[in-house]
Amino acid sequence: MSESPVTAPSPARKRRGNMQLLMANRLAAAGLFIFGFIVVVALLAPVLPIPNPDLTDQPNRLLPPLSQGHLLGTDHLGRDILSRLIWGTQVSLLVGISATALAALFGSLIGLVAGYARGATDSVLMRLVDMLMAFPYILLAIAIVAALGPGLLNALYAIALVNIPFFARNIRGVTVSIRNREFVDAARLSGKSHAAILFTEVLPNVLPVIVITMSTTVGWMILETAGLSFLGLGAQPPTSDLGSMLGQARAQLFTAPHASIIPGIMIFVLVMSINLLGDGIRDVLDPRLRSGALDRPMAVTRIERKTKPAPTLADAPALVVDGLSAGFDNGGGVTPAVRNISFRLGKGECLGLIGESGSGKSVTALSLMGLVASPPGVITAGGVYIEGQEVLSLREQELIGLRGARVAYVFQDPLTTLHPLFAVGEQIAEAILAHQKMGKTAAHARAVELMESVGIRDAASRASAYPHELSGGQRQRIGIAMALANEPDIIIADEPTTALDVTVQARILELLDALRRERGLALLLITHDFGVVAQVCDRVAVMRHGEIVEQGDTQDILRDPQHDYTKRLIACVPELGEGHGFLDRVRPLFKEAGA
Numbered sequence: 001m002s003e004s005p006v007t008a009p010s011p012a013r014k015r016r017g018n019m020q021l022l023m024a025n026r027l028a029a030a031g032l033f034i035f036g037f038i039v040v041v042a043l044l045a046p047v048l049p050i051p052n053p054d055l056t057d058q059p060n061r062l063l064p065p066l067s068q069g070h071l072l073g074t075d076h077l078g079r080d081i082l083s084r085l086i087w088g089t090q091v092s093l094l095v096g097i098s099a100t101a102l103a104a105l106f107g108s109l110i111g112l113v114a115g116y117a118r119g120a121t122d123s124v125l126m127r128l129v130d131m132l133m134a135f136p137y138i139l140l141a142i143a144i145v146a147a148l149g150p151g152l153l154n155a156l157y158a159i160a161l162v163n164i165p166f167f168a169r170n171i172r173g174v175t176v177s178i179r180n181r182e183f184v185d186a187a188r189l190s191g192k193s194h195a196a197i198l199f200t201e202v203l204p205n206v207l208p209v210i211v212i213t214m215s216t217t218v219g220w221m222i223l224e225t226a227g228l229s230f231l232g233l234g235a236q237p238p239t240s241d242l243g244s245m246l247g248q249a250r251a252q253l254f255t256a257p258h259a260s261i262i263p264g265i266m267i268f269v270l271v272m273s274i275n276l277l278g279d280g281i282r283d284v285l286d287p288r289l290r291s292g293a294l295d296r297p298m299a300v301t302r303i304e305r306k307t308k309p310a311p312t313l314a315d316a317p318a319l320v321v322d323g324l325s326a327g328f329d330n331g332g333g334v335t336p337a338v339r340n341i342s343f344r345l346g347k348g349e350c351l352g353l354i355g356e357s358g359s360g361k362s363v364t365a366l367s368l369m370g371l372v373a374s375p376p377g378v379i380t381a382g383g384v385y386i387e388g389q390e391v392l393s394l395r396e397q398e399l400i401g402l403r404g405a406r407v408a409y410v411f412q413d414p415l416t417t418l419h420p421l422f423a424v425g426e427q428i429a430e431a432i433l434a435h436q437k438m439g440k441t442a443a444h445a446r447a448v449e450l451m452e453s454v455g456i457r458d459a460a461s462r463a464s465a466y467p468h469e470l471s472g473g474q475r476q477r478i479g480i481a482m483a484l485a486n487e488p489d490i491i492i493a494d495e496p497t498t499a500l501d502v503t504v505q506a507r508i509l510e511l512l513d514a515l516r517r518e519r520g521l522a523l524l525l526i527t528h529d530f531g532v533v534a535q536v537c538d539r540v541a542v543m544r545h546g547e548i549v550e551q552g553d554t555q556d557i558l559r560d561p562q563h564d565y566t567k568r569l570i571a572c573v574p575e576l577g578e579g580h581g582f583l584d585r586v587r588p589l590f591k592e593a594g595a
């Protein structure tokens, strides 16, 4: 289409860069600042005006902090603690980061190969990893260093080795889920070698997980290295790291506590800053966390309306939507998804909401009951009136109480909305019990009745079937039965037949049509198919780029569409036996529109 979509963010609202997102997380920013400061100071150790860290001065041993010439005092050999702290931090950082890099390299390689190859390779590699995991890791590290001999380099190898399983298992899990994806199949079909697929198709998808795992484990590895040095198995004199400083000072814990407290605080601050930074990096690299989708969603969409709509409407039909606008918080502002939506829907009436994919139909439908997930969803203007009462101004619990009771939803693919581990009858009964007080047996009997009313044959026995045991059409009937469970006044059906074949589609539409007529339901039917609208709806509202561009009686609009876009949507309904004529008829319409 030639027009730019309404959701295209303006330059001012462009998604913030990763660094800005990281900085917006205060804890991560604090972690970055502290860690950055420590790294810079440790790197500048050779040029800083500090004494030689190994220079002993027996007469001035165990001087307290703030002594002349020794800001943090001296240790049991009279060495300057500040200087040793800075040099020791440098060593701890170097060993911790190197161990993380080694563990990440070998662990990820094992995970990638095992997850991609599966079969015997997977079993052998993962059993080896399991063997490593069978021992308490710090004991294993001590045993390895004891076997190799004490020393920083051996401590580094030991820490890297005991952390390999952590990477291997994580990366294998992600690789297994990626290896069966269509783009990997496509690469295989294109003749790429396994190695090429592994490194060009799988690895780029696994890389963020490797980075996240590294950022969250590096602090842990620094701590483990310090542990080995504390026990005298890591840094050997005269080299010292934070752990060995702590170990050497423990004999003077009561006479000169500062000698052990200072390196202890340093280890704490260093590990804490890395962990805070690591958590922040994880949130930034994971797109789901970045948009806030994995945050606990709010029970009702965030509502930020500049002007409050009138609390009630006189002489209002079942549903009135007045000037509704909603969008998504992109971190720097709200990107609009639907704008100024208004329509009315009476009892027993069916309104079709039609538009191409992305035109904002679902956001409109979900906004009516504050169901757009927040974050990132936001309702920015307008009102929704049910029987004349503005519902978005209600208290949260009141609005939640309306869901499923006065207003019910039927979604596109019931396989994703039905719980796979519960029998369908049980799920309908649960929907009844959510709003009505009755015993479980009565709820189950009512569920069977509802199943019968939506045309499921042999309902009593089918009630104990699980969703995967039913056909697509039967599942959608269960979805409709659940929507009817509490005798709602309004049903919002969001593309209820899109996932079904044409014959089942026709039957489900007939069912919805019959139900709204028999029960006087107001039916809002969302679709992208004018054929469906023509079959069921009294009136239709055409949506494009988040706005309603035309609405009116279905017959009038079918006969005399005003908007070009409506004309094109109507032209897209093929006629039986039309064959190639359909394309010849439709193509010029889209060429004219530059689409």
Ligand SMILES: Nc1ncnc2c1ncn2[C@@H]1O[C@H](COP(=O)(O)OP(=O)(O)OP(=O)(O)O)[C@@H](O)[C@H]1O
Residues within 6 Å of the ligand: 007, 328, 337, 355, 356, 357, 358, 359, 360, 361, 362, 363, 364, 376, 528
């Ligand atoms: N969680 C989200 N975050 C950001 N933008 C979103 C989100 N969900 C939807 N949108 C945007 O809102 C706009 C409207 O989407 P909506 O799902 O309402 O379209 P639709 O007309 O129902 O499409 P379809 O027929 O494919 O379901 C789209 O441009 C979409 O990209």
